[in-house]
Amino acid sequence: MEQQNTTLWAAVALACAALAGCGGSAENDGVTISFSGPGAPPAVAEVPKAAMSKAALPKTLLQLNTSPLVQVSLSPSDADFPNPERGFYRFAIDPSKITATSLDYVVADGQRLVYTPGDLSAYRTKDLPSSYLTKLNTGFANLRKQGLKAVVRFAYNYPETEADYLNAQDATLSRVKRHIAQLQPVLQANADVIAVVQGGFIGAWGEWHTSSNKLTTPANKAAVRDALLAAVPASRQLQVRYPGDLAAWYPTPPTLAQLLAASPTAAARIGQHNDCFLASQDDVGTYWADTPAQSAALRTYAQQSSAVMSAGGETCAPPEVTQARMTCEDILREGAAYHMTYLNRDYYEGFFAQWQAGGCMAELSRKLGYRLQLQSVAHSAIAAPGGTLAWQVALSNQGWARPMNARNLALYLVSATNEATVLPLAGTDLRQASPGEPLQWSGEVTLPATLSPGSYRVHIGAPDAAAALAATPAYAVRFANADSAVTGVQWQAGTGRLALGSTVQVQ
Template sequence: MPKMPTTLQCLLPLALLCAFSAQAAGGVAGATSETTFRPTDAGIANPERGMYVWANDSLAAWTPAQADAQFAAGYRIVYAPVRLDAYAGAPLPQAVLDGLSASFATARRAGLKLIPRFLYNYPAGETAYRNAQDAPLARVLEHIGQLKPVLAANADVIAYLQAGFVGAWGEWHTSSNDLTAAGPRTQIRDALLDALPPDRFLQLRYPPYLMAWAPQVPRWRDGSKASRIGVHNDCFMASNTDVGTYSEDAATRQRQHAYTAALSAVTPFGAETCNPADEPDPTPRTNCDDILREGSRFGLTYLNDTYYRGLFHTRWEAQGCMAQVKRSMGYRFELATLRHSADVAAGRSGELALTLRNSGWARAFNPRGVQLLLKHRTTGAVVRLALPSVDPRDWLPGRTSTVTARFAVPAGTPAGIYDVLLALPDGAASLAGDARYSVRPANADDAGKSQRWDDRLGAFGAGTTLNIR
């Protein structure tokens, strides 16, 4: 029997054989187009993951020029400290809220997302935290209530929210107002979760607090408060306890490690390294083997690129693993195979089957769409077909996923041959049309297959075609 062409043209008497072959190989019946993709080791800047830099010492001082430079340098997330020192004894003035909205607009214009943290202090150095002052509980709750409308209106450019407010650096320790006691910290947690839209994640500095609230690791999106709170470890790998992140007791610390690792499959884990100046005999874990092992174990989604470089980043660069670390943080989607209907009448539906691998250390955590883009070969007109049954957050790290879905071609779509592209746009309506917020898959352009990334559309050309009648 002759070899089947890439686009199966099912004419009798081969129609039944073609349909059977398509169903057996990919769940797509009838005439199909199919292709394979080649992965790449290239570094790819994608939303909500990777190395981050600071907006500025305070978000209010961040400028559009700085934001543009950060985007051009390949950063896609920016840590955003919001200094509230001057208002620990007063309500937030409208000017502060307006300024915060303006900073979110700067991020949106630049194609960036922020990791905000609200702070009442910022001690200089690693040992000056003992006298840091925060605000009374009633004031903290008042401020969170004032911030709620701003956070809701700008959730599209919030990657993750670090809990902040409490203690030195907003890290939830050494509170001058006893905010780390069980009652106050639970009230602040609940207020922050209420202020955030339900599809955005909060992050806390200390795993023991999370374990006290939820002794069992929550399940993915199970509706519990625990399933919306991850960890940001601000002294990642800096000492045996990560400078107080975990217990001094080895057995307790092992349980906390296991909990945090399991939690990272459900909620985002972010980090920065630090100078363990306040830790006796700290024994930091600074080698490539360390970051590759722990980055994978804890599902590292983002990491501070600027601190503490001399002890960590510089060693990773010297030992040759920095490129791998940057590739691995967060999600990394590699398209493998695509099979789809080759011929669909306008007003009717087609089918597709997509296989891909997430070679990153974590899942994607925030909502994201999947679209089949059809680009008319003659007119260049683009038709976007949503695949609402497909959720990229379900593509788990280290695993290959197979997606099958139906797509509807709108009635009235002009007939002709269309090139097929795949897009992963942002889940927010305000950003869905902005190609800078689309995920670029980790696949190589292939001129021989007409496969390439289209940065104008924010989509990857599959090199296949669809005939619309």
């Protein structure tokens, strides 16, 4: 065993010397290598110069990183701060009417999400004109300028009052399918600033009830669903109004593995939006069924489905105030049970008045969606250009829901001139972060062969998955961690990264 260890360390030292990663002294015909580390001998015998050629070394040894890990412990923060694709949303306007500054108030109020109702009432019997599609693209571009993302829904009517909905008009199935096909290029081109797409199109407010064209039959609902699944970018989820539809289509809720699959099934692409959350015993028809047992079964299904898929919505005016569940205890219990990612901050004010009076608004704001808290981060102390850097990350999700859309962690090596080398951490899709559960990852990442030697500060971040937004701080996830003047841990608002107060020596 001793001979085997000596051979191993000799090989390690040989690789390290070839990469200028260890100390050594040149002699006449060889190099004497010294190596320090756990389990390493104090010195390794002379290695012939003939063996020092990199070409003679196995690739795995050339990339081997045996340096100790720098351990960084992080403290939690209770601060409330905005994060993309979660939280309270603000009710905006048709996306075709969004200007470069029309939603500045949303950012100023600390939100990062808006609801954009596409109004197709003028096109119930005709194609969407190219001018409208062009304006949609412009509106999404303006959304991008303001650092926001959208919950998108298209509908053929927006009744002024809840009594007007009975006379609301929608379009024929053929017209709906044609419009969805026309919208497909717009949705695909602007997927980066779309958080989720709600079903829409059918019935009053696009809520999949009271259709004037019989679109609420099971066959027609399925046809609209399929058209939307074809049009909505594969990287984004669709949401439908009623859990009863989901349960009929997919009796078994999807699993996390199905969600994370390279090609997710239809069941793993559809979540739900509840537009009368907490407002009555069945949430104003959301969980309506023939019997109380069937209604309870729908609630169970919704809770199981939303544990994997996205869920959000809004409250509404309660038909009977005595049936509404308006206390802080109600929202904190059911928000967690149904894994709510977002809620409409502009409706219904009666609920917000109760939550403010009960003192839970700050907690509610923190809990909606994900809240990712780092426990520790570790990385190699020394690395070489073209070699590997080992890393470990431990975190937990203190929010009610997992992130809706794919997003990975990254380490950043920041030079003395503040240039950052981005090192994406494979396998760290943050959708794996289940509420309340700890999560640990570890691995190795290869440094660019052209990376200059020197001391690099280490940051960690969770940038947007879209290349167009990856460097925009407003679209980066902020971790729920406190700054520390002692350790140097500090959130970098200008870059959307967390400085760890640690360094790695590239040599």
